[in-house]
Amino acid sequence: xxxxxxxxxxxxxxxxxxxxxxxxxxxxxxxxxxxxxxxxxxxxxxxxxxxxxxxxxxxxxxxxxxxxxxxxxxxxxxxxxxxxxxxxxxxxxxxxxxxxxxxxxxxxxxxxxxxxxxxxxxxxxxxxxxxxxxxxxxxxxxxxxxxxxxxxxxxxxxxxxxxxxxxxxxxxxxxxxxxxxxxxx
Amino acid sequence: xxxxxxxxxxxxxxxxxxxxxxxxxxxxxxxxxxxxxxxxxxxxxxxxxxxxxxxxxxxxxxxxxxxxxxxxxxxxxxxxxxxxxxxxxxxxxxxxxxxxxxxxxxxxxxxxxxxxxxxxxxxxxxxxxxxxxxxxxxxxxxxxxxxxxxxxxxxxxxxxxxxxxxxxxxxxxxxxxxxxxxxxxxxxxxxxxxxxxxxxxxxxxxxxxx
Numbered sequence: 001x002x003x004x005x006x007x008x009x010x011x012x013x014x015x016x017x018x019x020x021x022x023x024x025x026x027x028x029x030x031x032x033x034x035x036x037x038x039x040x041x042x043x044x045x046x047x048x049x050x051x052x053x054x055x056x057x058x059x060x061x062x063x064x065x066x067x068x069x070x071x072x073x074x075x076x077x078x079x080x081x082x083x084x085x086x087x088x089x090x091x092x093x094x095x096x097x098x099x100x101x102x103x104x105x106x107x108x109x110x111x112x113x114x115x116x117x118x119x120x121x122x123x124x125x126x127x128x129x130x131x132x133x134x135x136x137x138x139x140x141x142x143x144x145x146x147x148x149x150x151x152x153x154x155x156x157x158x159x160x161x162x163x164x165x166x167x168x169x170x171x172x173x174x175x176x177x178x179x180x181x182x183x184x185x
Numbered sequence: 186x187x188x189x190x191x192x193x194x195x196x197x198x199x200x201x202x203x204x205x206x207x208x209x210x211x212x213x214x215x216x217x218x219x220x221x222x223x224x225x226x227x228x229x230x231x232x233x234x235x236x237x238x239x240x241x242x243x244x245x246x247x248x249x250x251x252x253x254x255x256x257x258x259x260x261x262x263x264x265x266x267x268x269x270x271x272x273x274x275x276x277x278x279x280x281x282x283x284x285x286x287x288x289x290x291x292x293x294x295x296x297x298x299x300x301x302x303x304x305x306x307x308x309x310x311x312x313x314x315x316x317x318x319x320x321x322x323x324x325x326x327x328x329x330x331x332x333x334x335x336x337x338x339x340x341x342x343x344x345x346x347x348x349x350x351x352x353x354x355x356x357x358x359x360x361x362x363x364x365x366x367x368x369x370x371x372x373x374x375x376x377x378x379x380x381x382x383x384x385x386x387x388x389x390x391x392x393x394x395x
C-alpha cells in the first residue's frame with residue numbers, strides 16, 4: 001500500500017467521522033475485498049464472512065471518530081473485523097461443543113485421493129489451528145509486514161515473528177500426521 | 186554478512202512479499218548461498234505463498250447486495266442522529282429520561298424505592314401531625330369547625346385579637362355590617378371555645394355555624 005492510498009484512506013475516514021456517506025462508500029470500495037477475503041479465509045464460510053463484513057463496516061461508520069491515526073486505516077478496519085470474527089468463532093465453537101483447534105490438529109491419515117503435493121499442503125493448511133492459519137494468511141495472503149500484523153492481532157512484533165514459524169512447524173506436523181514427510185514436499 | 190541465521194529467517198516472509206530494501210535483499214540472497222537450511226525454509230514458504238495465490242482464486246466473490254445491507258444498518262443511525270441534532274437540549278434530556286424510565290427493571294426499582302419511603306414515613310412520623318400534601322390546605326378541613334360570633338360595640342380590637350389567638354382561631358369572614366365574624370377553630374376545641382367566648386364579657390352572640 002503506497003503513501004497516496006494511506007493518505008486517501010485517512011482523509012476518507014475523517015470525512016466518515018463527520019457522517020459523510022459518500023466517503024464511507026468510497027472507503028468501502030477500497031477496503032471491503034481485503035476484509036472479506038481475510039474473513040472468508042478465517043471463517044471458511046461465505047455467508048458468515050459477509051455477515052461479519054456488514055457488522056465490521058457498521059462499526060466503522062459508528063466508530064470512525066475513534067480512529068486516532070496510530071495505524072493505517074485498513075489495519076484498523078481489519079482489527080475490528082478480527083474481533084468480530086473471533087467472537088463468532090467462539091460462538092460457533094460453543095455451539096459445536098468441540099475444541100476446534102484440537103479437532104483440526106488431530107485429524108490424521110493420508111487421504112484416499114491420488115497423491116498431489118499442492119492439494120495436500122492446502123488440505124494441511126485448512127487443518128491448522130485458527131491462530132496459525134490466521135498468521136499465515138496475514139503474511140502470505142495479505143502480505144502485511146510484522147508491525148501491521150502486530151496491530152491487527154494486538155500482540156508484540158516479536159510474537160508475530162515467532163508465531164509465523166510456529167505456524168509453519170505446525171503445518172509440517174499436520175502434514176506428518178497425514179503421512180507426508182518433509183522429504184515428500 | 187553479519188546477520189544471524191534466526192534474524193535472516195525472519196526476513197523470509199518479507200523477502201517473498203518484496204518488502205525488503207535493495208540492500209537487504211542483496212544481503213539476504215548472499216546468505217542463501219551460505220545457509221542451506223535458510224534456502225530450504227525459503228522454498229517451503231515460497232510454495233505456501235504460491236498456494237495462497239491459488240486459494241485467492243477459490244474464494245467466492247462478495248455478494249452484490251452487501252453494501253446495501255450495510256447501508257440499511259447505518260441509515261437508521263443516520264436518521265436518528267439527524268433528528269437528534271434538530272432537537273433542543275430539553276427535548277433530548279426528556280427523551281433520555283423517557284428512555285431511562287422505559288426500562289421495566291428500572292421502573293420497578295423506582296416503585297420499590299417509593300414504597301420503602303412511604304413505609305418509612307408511616308412508621309416514623311408523629312401520629313398527631315398527620316400527613317399533608319403540597320396542594321392541600323394547611324390543615325385538613327375535616328378537623329375544623331366554624332363559629333359565628335358578634336362582639337359587643339365596646340369590645341376593643343386588642344381584646345378580640347387576644348381571645349382569638351388564645352384559641353388558635355382564624356377569621357374566615359367578617360366583620361359584616363352587623364359586626365358578625367365567622368371564625369374557624371379545631372373541632373375538638375369547639376365546646377371549650379364556645380364556653381370561653383360566652384363567658385368572656387366581650388361577646389354579644391356566639392353560635393356554631395352550619
